[in-house]
Amino acid sequence: MELIELSSVIDVLVERGFIKQFTHEKETRELLEKEKVTFYIGFDPTADSLHVGHFLALMLMSHMQRAGHRPIVLVGGGTAMVGDPSGKTDMRKMLTPDDIEHNVQCIKKQVGRFIDFEDDKAIMANNADWLMNLNYVEFLRDVGVHFSVNKMLTADCFKQRMEKGLSFLEFNYMLMQSYDFLELNKRYNCTMQLGGDDQWSNMIAGVDLIRRKEKKPAFAMTATLLTNSEGKKMGKTVGGAVWLDPAKTSPYDFYQYWRNVEDADVEKCLSLLTFIPMDEVRRLGSLKDAEINKAKKILAYEVTKSVHGEEEAKKAETAAEALFGAGKDMSDVPTVAITKDMMGGSLLDALVYTKIVPSKSEGRRLIQQGGIVVNDQKVTDVNATVKETDFKDGSMMLKRGKKKFYKITIE
Known part of the structure; x- marks a missing residue:
């Protein structure tokens, strides 16, 4: 130290x-x-x-x-x-x-x-x-x-x-x-x-x-309290608080939270939540447009390493790179399960059951805005069902919003 x-x-x-x-x-x-x-x-x-x-x-x-x-x-x-x-x-x-x-x-x-x-x-x-x-x-x-x-x-x-x-x-x-x-x-x-x-x-x-x-x-x-550039408290998601316990917020989800902070909040988060020297913090915080993503990756890695250790930080980083790049290693993506009797039933019900969305109304809104993607196919019908053909090798990949990925399996 x-x-x-x-x-x-x-x-x-x-x-x-x-x-x-x-x-x-x-x-x-x-x-x-x-x-x-x-x-x-x-x-x-x-x-x-x-x-x-x-x-x-x-x-x-x-x-x-x-x-x-x-x-x-x-x-x-x-x-x-x-x-x-x-x-x-x-x-x-x-x-x-x-x-x-x-x-x-x-x-x-x-x-x-x-x-x-x-x-x-x-x-x-x-x-x-x-x-x-x-x-x-x-x-x-x-x-x-x-x-x-x-x-x-x-x-x-x-x-x-x-x-x-x-x-x-x-x-x-x-x-x-x-x-x-x-x-x-x-x-x-x-x-x-x-x-x-x-x-x-x-x-x-x-x-x-x-x-x-x-x-x-x-x-x-x-x-100071940890707030974003709009003065709102940070550390909250649609699903609730961002916890330090990996059983409540997985290291991958934790990493993704910091990877997706607003551009305007990067410098503040690097300053308060890492030990990176301030000259480097200011340099990273001044990056613009696509370049700021480099700073976000450093922020996500450093904060995840502090909370969950270097091994989990590397796993989360690798999983994120695989999803956003050309790789196909999904081992560290959050996995949720539905029951067998949900097969053929409402996709909205499955989203709520797995807590991917907090409510049906939120799920409908996401689908209507093009925010739910199943196996690279955008879902456009709020009455869509869960199909057996969606499950390849026992799992289905679902993306919520721009950067939130889930692997869905059957219990």
């Missing part, structure tokens, strides 16, 4: 476009130049895999570790019992303790690919260790006394929920996250919290709690 000079880590993060806000910019810069600090980023285990949005946070954490600072990966086994209202228009689904514990274990495995935990270079913690056994009355007297309800209600994470209704359950989330920072400060001398900019209100509250209660310095800085 290449180490970054301590004095340059903020400059590196700013140059690459990570940093959005500081609570105390001057003091933070001075601290990171002079000392090795312990910092943390929290991940609530609301699913059994991290997704592309979390990947940016992991890259931020990795840059900091390369500069000699010690990360704490905080898994929110306790806060997940409540649910973070930030960025949500409705209350999150309540998870059972068993669901949360399963998700925690899955996330722990994924994080190890990005963060070096050897020789105490990083810490893995779970806030269930201190939140689940709190005495509520003592907590209110010890922590709640430092929070102004009037001030809390001005926070963005609460403001946008006031019209639809904010449960008292979720209203506690800010206190719990602030308490996490306080607890990590006491246990590990953690002085800094990092996270997405949607966590700004919660992070300010944690910094304020430590400074009020402990009379000690504490800092926070937020990272």
Whole structure:
């Protein structure tokens, strides 16, 4: 792992476009130049895999570790019992303790690919260790006394929920996250919290709690959210989130997601999601027209390698080249299966069954726009059926849109 000079880590993060806000910019810069600090980023285990949005946070954490600072990966086994209202228009689904514990274990495995935990270079913690056994009355007297309800209600994470209704359950989330920072400060001398900019209100509250209660310095800085040139969050597809777990988003589909980003987003993605030097990032991002595809291939390969390893990245790259070139190796194309009794039935039904499309209406729209191709033949009839003659050597090739390929087999 290449180490970054301590004095340059903020400059590196700013140059690459990570940093959005500081609570105390001057003091933070001075601290990171002079000392090795312990910092943390929290991940609530609301699913059994991290997704592309979390990947940016992991890259931020990795840059900091390369500069000699010690990360704490905080898994929110306790806060997940409540649910973070930030960025949500409705209350999150309540998870059972068993669901949360399963998700925690899955996330722990994924994080190890990005963060070096050897020789105490990083810490893995779970806030269930201190939140689940709190005495509520003592907590209110010890922590709640430092929070102004009037001030809390001005926070963005609460403001946008006031019209639809904010449960008292979720209203506690800010206190719990602030308490996490306080607890990590006491246990590990953690002085800094990092996270997405949607966590700004919660992070300010944690910094304020430590400074009020402990009379000690504490800092926070937020990272920009991963958005495209139109300001929309990246990492979403028609089928849902782009996951880091290969069982939820295959390495090939993951590769193809980055291979197909808009031209205007290539430089930003290379900057935030790879370790390619910025001079090269700017050169690749400045390529025009057909040349920009070279940059997209590099982006797709580098990000897939980081998440899934070099072998899977090479497989995905080879499969993509085979499909777009003259090759015929389909071994790494995503495979989906239909049942025998679907033979002779509606192609639309098969598309929905295999989750190639999320709904019949979406399937009809794609067919009407020429976006479904079976074995190199464009499907023009929304009432088309699945035919035995379409299956050669037990499988049928289907293309959705310009670049999404599937191998369909029969169960």
